[in-house]
Amino acid sequence: MLSLFQKTNSTVANLLKSNLQSTIRGQKKRWVYLFQDIEEAENLYNGDWDKVRLLLGGKGANLAKMYKIGITVPPGYTITTECCNEFLKLGGKFPQGMWDQSNEALRVVEKMTGKKLGDPNYPLLVACRSGAYKSMPGMMDTVLNIGLNDKTAEGLCKISGDPRFVYDSYRRLVQGFGAIVLGLDDEEYEHPLAQYKKKYGFKYDNELQAENWIELTRQFQQITKNISGIEFPQDPIKQYEMSIKAVFNSWNVPRAIQYRKQTGIPDHLGTAVNIVTMVFGNMGEVDSGTGVAFTRNPSNGNKEIFGEFLFNAQGEDVVAGIRNTLPISALNDQLPGCYKQFIQECTKLENYYKEMQDVEFTIEKGKLYFLQTRDAKRTAFARFKTMVDMVEEGLIDKKTAIKRISPSDVDMMLHPQFDPNVLKKAKKQGKLFGKGVAASPGAAVGRVYFNADKCEEMSKDGPVIMCRPFTKPDDVNGMFASKGLFTAEGGATSHAAVVARQFGTPCVVGTGLVIDDEEGVATNGKITIREGDWVSVNGTTGEIFKAKIDTIDVKLEDQKDLLKILGWCDEFCAQKGTRNIKNGPNRGLMVWANADTAEDALRARKYGAQGIGLCRTEHQFLGDRAKYLRTFIMSEDKDDKKKALDKLRELQTKDFEELFIAMTDLPVIIRLLDPPLHEFLPDLLELTREVYELRGKGQKDEEKETLLKQAEQMHESNPMLGLRGVRLVIIKRELVEMQATAIIQGAINAKKKGYNPDPEIMIPLVGHINELKELQPEIDEIAKKLLKKNNTKIDYKIGTMIEIPRACLVSGELTKYAEFFSFGTNDLTQMTFGYSRDDAEGGFLLKYVEDGILPCNPFQSVDQIGVGRLIKMCVDEGRESKPQMDIGVCGEHGGDPKSIKFFSDAGLSYVSCSSLRVPVARLSACQAILD
Numbered sequence: 001m002l003s004l005f006q007k008t009n010s011t012v013a014n015l016l017k018s019n020l021q022s023t024i025r026g027q028k029k030r031w032v033y034l035f036q037d038i039e040e041a042e043n044l045y046n047g048d049w050d051k052v053r054l055l056l057g058g059k060g061a062n063l064a065k066m067y068k069i070g071i072t073v074p075p076g077y078t079i080t081t082e083c084c085n086e087f088l089k090l091g092g093k094f095p096q097g098m099w100d101q102s103n104e105a106l107r108v109v110e111k112m113t114g115k116k117l118g119d120p121n122y123p124l125l126v127a128c129r130s131g132a133y134k135s136m137p138g139m140m141d142t143v144l145n146i147g148l149n150d151k152t153a154e155g156l157c158k159i160s161g162d163p164r165f166v167y168d169s170y171r172r173l174v175q176g177f178g179a180i181v182l183g184l185d186d187e188e189y190e191h192p193l194a195q196y197k198k199k200y201g202f203k204y205d206n207e208l209q210a211e212n213w214i215e216l217t218r219q220f221q222q223i224t225k226n227i228s229g230i231e232f233p234q235d236p237i238k239q240y241e242m243s244i245k246a247v248f249n250s251w252n253v254p255r256a257i258q259y260r261k262q263t264g265i266p267d268h269l270g271t272a273v274n275i276v277t278m279v280f281g282n283m284g285e286v287d288s289g290t291g292v293a294f295t296r297n298p299s300n301g302n303k304e305i306f307g308e309f310l311f312n313a314q315g316e317d318v319v320a321g322i323r324n325t326l327p328i329s330a331l332n333d334q335l336p337g338c339y340k341q342f343i344q345e346c347t348k349l350e351n352y353y354k355e356m357q358d359v360e361f362t363i364e365k366g367k368l369y370f371l372q373t374r375d376a377k378r379t380a381f382a383r384f385k386t387m388v389d390m391v392e393e394g395l396i397d398k399k400t401a402i403k404r405i406s407p408s409d410v411d412m413m414l415h416p417q418f419d420p421n422v423l424k425k426a427k428k429q430g431k432l433f434g435k436g437v438a439a440s441p442g443a444a445v446g447r448v449y450f451n452a453d454k455c456e457e458m459s460k461d462g463p464v465i466m467c468r469p470f471t472k473p474d475d476v477n478g479m480f481a482s483k484g485l486f487t488a489e490g491g492a493t494s495h496a497a498v499v500a501r502q503f504g505t506p507c508v509v510g511t512g513l514v515i516d517d518e519e520g521v522a523t524n525g526k527i528t529i530r531e532g533d534w535v536s537v538n539g540t541t542g543e544i545f546k547a548k549i550d551t552i553d554v555k556l557e558d559q560k561d562l563l564k565i566l567g568w569c570d571e572f573c574a575q576k577g578t579r580n581i582k583n584g585p586n587r588g589l590m591v592w593a594n595a596d597t598a599e600d601a602l603r604a605r606k607y608g609a610q611g612i613g614l615c616r617t618e619h620q621f622l623g624d625r626a627k628y629l630r631t632f633i634m635s636e637d638k639d640d641k642k643k644a645l646d647k648l649r650e651l652q653t654k655d656f657e658e659l660f661i662a663m664t665d666l667p668v669i670i671r672l673l674d675p676p677l678h679e680f681l682p683d684l685l686e687l688t689r690e691v692y693e694l695r696g697k698g699q700k701d702e703e704k705e706t707l708l709k710q711a712e713q714m715h716e717s718n719p720m721l722g723l724r725g726v727r728l729v730i731i732k733r734e735l736v737e738m739q740a741t742a743i744i745q746g747a748i749n750a751k752k753k754g755y756n757p758d759p760e761i762m763i764p765l766v767g768h769i770n771e772l773k774e775l776q777p778e779i780d781e782i783a784k785k786l787l788k789k790n791n792t793k794i795d796y797k798i799g800t801m802i803e804i805p806r807a808c809l810v811s812g813e814l815t816k817y818a819e820f821f822s823f824g825t826n827d828l829t830q831m832t833f834g835y836s837r838d839d840a841e842g843g844f845l846l847k848y849v850e851d852g853i854l855p856c857n858p859f860q861s862v863d864q865i866g867v868g869r870l871i872k873m874c875v876d877e878g879r880e881s882k883p884q885m886d887i888g889v890c891g892e893h894g895g896d897p898k899s900i901k902f903f904s905d906a907g908l909s910y911v912s913c914s915s916l917r918v919p920v921a922r923l924s925a926c927q928a929i930l931d
Contacts, residue, residue, distance in 0.1 A: 038064035057272030059131030120155035167213035301385025380412035412504035436511035438542035439497035444484025452478025484537035506539030569926035613912020656746025660757035725765025825891030904928035
């Protein structure tokens with residue numbers, strides 16, 4: 001057989017390339033780049049590789065780069081992302097000049113291969129592949145084998161001597177064209193194929209012979225015509241043109257839009273189109289095949305080639321997972337020369353990109369071709385291990401490693417796992433339902449459903465697990481909605497595995513289970529699960545249980561690579577100078593934690609918190625303690641009020657002593673009482689109902705009557721803006737004395753036991769300097785008297801929480817009495833927007849974000865334009881009045897990576913967040929200063 005690529009005279013190829021350049025020079029815009037034109041693209045952007053990727057897409061840029069460094073890739077060219085955006089703006093029309101440039105590029109490829117599109121004697125076949133700036137695995141479309149028609153199929157049969165290969169390829173084109181270009185449901189082809197195989201006793205596609213594929217090709221052509229009303233085009237140029245348009249349009253298919261939303265990829269980037277000469281892995285059982293591989297293990301990060309291979313197959317057979325694959329080592333057994341070359345070129349790619357690579361390759365008649373390389377998607381565990389290993393190998397530096405970690409990677413590392421003792425018990429009880437390839441680690445429990453839309457729908461009522469024969473890109477909405485998933489078919493590089501690993505979703509593939517997704521039933525021959533049954537998926541071991549198994553939290557101290565990288569983050573923060581004063585001038589943004597108990601504080605400290613930025617004292621009055629506060633607020637008996645207050649003082653003193661012991665040597669900011677008053681009052685509606693029911697029966701409960709009268713007097717129409725925070729403690733002055741005494745006495749008790757307390761007292765909800773003027777001297781006097789009485793010296797601070805927009809505007813004034821500021825961004829956001837958080841997030845806010853009225857939920861990521869402007873004004877004016885002032889954030893935004901970047905740029909001293917978010921915040925704080 002003739003080689004697919006017949007080398008042509010380089011002078012001729014260069015001449016044709018010159019023709020392309022002439023075509024381009026005669027037009028305003030360049031839309032097309034041959035792979036060998038990569039240096040021209042690089043020169044356009046002065047070597048800025050990121051901009052080259054934006055222009056050519058990740059796939060096109062990497063194909064061109066592989067060509068440049070000597071990796072064998074099929075000839076081809078890229079139509080730019082700019083062309084895609086212009087195409088979409090023009091309503092589906094090619095921009096001026098693009099078609100001419102594309103056809104000239106096609107002529108170059110024809111001369112390089114010695115073949116021509118549509119020529120029955122030496123037909124050129126090409127693939128039309130999408131390629132966005134950032135990898136979107138399986139989200140957009142690819143059309144293979146463009147150029148086949150009835151005549152070229154006959155010609156290719158004569159050249160190859162293998163009609164089975166030809167018509168296998170032809171039916172793939174008809175199917176792909178119908179599904180992708182004409183928008184038909186892929187099941188319209190898959191179902192007849194499955195029925196055909198069942199009728200003739202075939203299990204796998206590669207068992208079908210030439211006559212079978214010829215029959216199916218004709219059947220697929222008829223299906224296309226019957227459903228779409230359009231004949232499958234015999235004109236290769238028409239196939240080529242329509243495929244390019246379809247790939248451009250696939251940028252805006254629902255699954256791609258949802259994927260971008262999930263991953264934060266901007267909608268305006270567009271996709272490139274790559275026209276690549278076809279190479280065929282389905283040309284023989286022993287010397288042709290296709291595979292997907294990673295230069296390191298994507299599950300655990302081990303330095304080993306990890307991949308899968310199929311003989312006599314095309315690429316989608318591996319990625320879709322419709323055939324169970326062979327390990328990459330099988331290639332060494334059959335084609336040792338190809339395997340050796342493959343290992344060498346994988347090493348070359350990883351050393352060049354200095355990052356773990358995910359490659360697709362094809363072997364045609366013993367010759368190896370690389371079809372793609374990209375930075376590999378992997379589990380969070382594998383990402384941390386590869387980053388640490390590459391630093392220790394000298395491949396990258398610490399800064400590069402830190403920048404490559406995402407906050408979600410840190411979060412995923414702390415995902416729960418199954419209790420091993422419970423797993424053992426479940427196995428003994430015979431609840432093990434299936435076992436397959438452990439594709440993405442972690443534990444997931446939920447009710448099982450068998451299609452994507454049902455998973456998405458039922459996820460609103462509780463956790464769901466997706467079960468599929470194998471996943472396709474159209475399943476992505478269900479994959480995002482599911483806590484875990486498992487499939488009957490596929491391997492560790494299948495679509496299900498790649499997407500699950502990226503999003504940290506526990507996943508098991510290739511279980512071999514019999515799954516009827518239409519009936520909603522799966523069985524292993526002995527045990528059956530049905531739609532809605534509880535199942536547990538162990539993505540770490542590859543096991544599925546028909547049971548609801550308890551999970552346990554992961555211990556941070558066991559995650560050695562994560563701890564190492566967080567340690568590097570702390571090192572860089574310590575080297576970076578900011579306006580933080582408390583811990584010295586050479587200190588980046590610190591990460592503190594919100595904690596209300598000693599137990600919370602110890603956990604936060606274990607996670608790396610460098611202080612407590614918010615202790616909410618109202619949380620210490622819940623449960624049985626609420627009755628004491630309620631008695632103090634509502635009782636008219638002075639003795640009862642005093643007894644309640646004395647008990648609260650006793651309890652609070654113990655609370656604070658334990659907190660200071662847990663956080664010895666580190667600062668602890670304690671906020672004075674700040675609940676809306678109604679939280680400690682009886683429910684007015686319920687109390688009213690009880691009283692009136694008694695009155696209706698002619699009865700009267702004097703205690704309840706009095707309580708109702710008091711509740712009515714204290715009732716507020718808008719309690720969030722009512723008697724709370726500084727207003728409450730000014731009106732109920734005994735609370736100031738009680739809490740200030742408990743804080744300082746708790747610190748004194750801790751000091752006497754040999755610990756080093758560092759208390760800071762925060763007055764909440766201040767909007768006017770007179771509020772601080774009223775309270776700060778009183779708190780200061782209480783502290784001084786207690787310290788003098790106990791002959792103890794303890795440094796303490798008195799500051800305020802900035803939650804009211806007016807406080808931001810008068811921050812310079814507030815520094816007369818405040819020694820520190822801490823932004824309560826939850827309330828500051830509520831009051832700046834005029835939104836009630838509880839009502840907004842449960843009501844209109846989601847639609848606002850979906851419709852683009854707001855770019856994001858302002859309660860999740862700080863509104864930098866509005867709320868952020870207030871914060872900057874407050875920081876600048878406050879520091880102008882008091883340059884040595886510490887200023888931090890203790891609202892929920894303190895744990896949000898995007899907000900942390902803003903807070904760092906604004907010159908804040910620290911962010912404080914929940915203890916579980918401390919590791920994420922430590923990474924984000926470092927990344928903020930490395931940018």
